[in-house]
Amino acid sequence: MNRPAITQAMIDAYDEYTHLTLDRRGFMEKLTKLAGSGAAAAAIAPLLAANAAQAAIVAEDDARVKGQDITYPGSKGEMKGYLVRPAAAGGNLGTVIVIHENRGLNPHIRDVARRIALEGFIALAPDFLSPLGGTPSDEDKARDMFSRLAPDQTVADGLATVAYLKQIDGGNGKVGAVGFCWGGGVVNDLAVNAPDLDAAVAYYGRQPKTEDVANIHAPLLLHYAGMDERINAGIEPYKEALESQGKKFTIYVYEGAQHAFNNDTSEARYNKAAADLAWGRTIAFLKEKLAE
Secondary structure, eight states, rough: OOOOOHHHHHHHHHHHHHHOOOHHHHHHHHHHHHSSSSSHHHHHEEEEEETTTTTOOTTTTOTEEEEEEEEEESSSSSSEEEEEEESSSOOOEEEEEEEOHHHHHHHHHOOOHHHHTTTTOOOEEEEGGGGGGGOOOOOOHHHHHHHOOHHHHHHHHHHHHHHHHHOOOTTEEEEEEETTTTHHHHHHHHHOOOOTTEEEEESSSOOOOGGGGOOOOHHHHHHEEOOOOOTTHHHHHHHHHHHHTTEEEEEEEEOOOOTTTTTTTOTTTTTTTHHHHHHHHHHHHHHHOOOO
């Protein structure tokens, strides 16, 4: 069976559905018009969405890492999270917060945490939907829950996560953060609000207010997708503010890549070349900034 043709307009419609105001029914109606039929739209929709059944790059039972679900103190109650350590680690390690997209703590983000642990870090993927009971298995329900999160509490829970990792057994006291999509925006917010954050990596994340840039202390690594017009509209003001405040930052724009290009469970948007290049840069950056 031939793979259905996926256009930029279809990808844009999915972005509108996942990040803006379009609901599931409206998305499918728009996709049906773009695809030419309901059958074609039904075949294309799963290629745009993330597929939780996609094979993990680092299996959950990989003997090289040790992962466990934990709870730890949040700003107002318990936070849930997935903590992963290298199975054979000598000495104290840098720690990394892995912040999920607007689908919550799902199998893909758990896999990303294991990938980071394999690189020699203690990785913690918090569930920022913890105040609402945690990430549900239904991704549409998870998406809807994000509109009910209080931004101030999300930042406060992020700060609590930094504090937890600063003191964690086996850590070296240095904490970095890596976030994707919604999580990329949270990384930028953490950089503004956490003076003791040691490194921040945001993948296609919403930028902070330019007037808040003065509060950033952590060095930044900012990855953007060339086709991501919605997020990229904020790059230049952010860059100008960072430069005027003398902040340490590096910006990369991956031409031809779509928003969420790192998510290998989304067939239509994943870009292996961009993802591999950004990942190599991310790991090198974290190793430099979080070294003991």
